[in-house]
Amino acid sequence: MEENLPLIIQLLSGAVGGNIAGRLFKNLDLGTVGNSISGILGGGIGGWVLGLIGLGEAGTGLSAILGSIAGGGIGGAVIMAIVGALKKAFVK
Template identity: 50%
Template sequence: MDLTSLLIQAASGAIGGNAAAAATKNDALGTLGNTIAGALGGGIGGQLLGPLLGLGGAAAASGLDINAIVTGFATGGVSGALTALVLGFLKAKFAT
């Protein structure tokens, strides 16, 4: 686990969480909640999703190049968006 790729995935997860919440206004956690949920989901999910899809080995072996950055943004953004959406959906369902 590389700290730089973890930070890239957490930042893109925060962006993905806020973008997903903007698309579904009813299931949002608020700006801070979406940012935290997206960053946690992007960091943790990106670390798990990359190796599962076979994207982690090449990025770790080659260092920080454009492929590693794009992979980090893709896996972190997707997993951050999904985490924020799921948590927002659960909040909306259990709040009523």
């Protein structure tokens, strides 16, 4: 379970980041469920990318937790904005 903790943090942070981005960018908002789902996806991708570049190293320290939160939140916000923009472009 301990090895899965960073992933869980990234996914939850992604959901929060997606919802915050949805509230900030009302024209890209997908609704709470849509923001959460795209945020969870973005959180996983953000954590994966951070791991690839060496910033998401496995660990138990505060820096590992903060890195997981930041990567998940930012990734969630970015993916939610991308999905929202694509939806807006195709719905027109």
